[in-house]
Amino acid sequence: MALTKEEKAKIIKEFAKNDKDTGSTAVQIAILTQEINTLTDHFKEHKHDYHSNRGLLKKVGQRKSLLAYLERTNIQEYREVIKKLGLRK
Numbered sequence: 001m002a003l004t005k006e007e008k009a010k011i012i013k014e015f016a017k018n019d020k021d022t023g024s025t026a027v028q029i030a031i032l033t034q035e036i037n038t039l040t041d042h043f044k045e046h047k048h049d050y051h052s053n054r055g056l057l058k059k060v061g062q063r064k065s066l067l068a069y070l071e072r073t074n075i076q077e078y079r080e081v082i083k084k085l086g087l088r089k
Contacts, residue, residue: 003034015081025070026081032063033085 003011008031012022015030039056043049067087070078082088 003031003038007034015084025066025073026077029063029066029070029081030085032059032066033087035059036063 011030011034012027015024015026016022017024017026021027036056036059039052039059042052043056046052067078067082070081
C-alpha cells in the first residue's frame with residue numbers, strides 16, 4: 001500500500017520547483033493524492049478493512065488542509081496543482 005521509492009521520486013520530479021525540493025506543499029499534495037488513490041483501489045477489494053480506512057480518512061483530511069493553505073498563499077500554484085492532479089471537477 002505504501003508508495004515505492006521510484007513512484008515517490010517520479011511524483012517529486014514532476015511537482016518539485018527545483019531538484020532539491022522534496023517537501024513543498026505541491027509535492028506533499030501530489031504524494032498524498034497518490035496514496036489516497038492506492039488506498040481507494042485497495043478498498044474495492046477489501047471492503048471490511050476498517051483500520052486502513054482510518055488511515056485513508058486522515059490522509060484525505062491532511063490533503064484538504066494542505067490544499068486550503070495553498071489556496072490562501074498561492075492561488076496560481078493551487079490552480080495548477082488541481083489541474084494536474086484532476087481534483088475538483
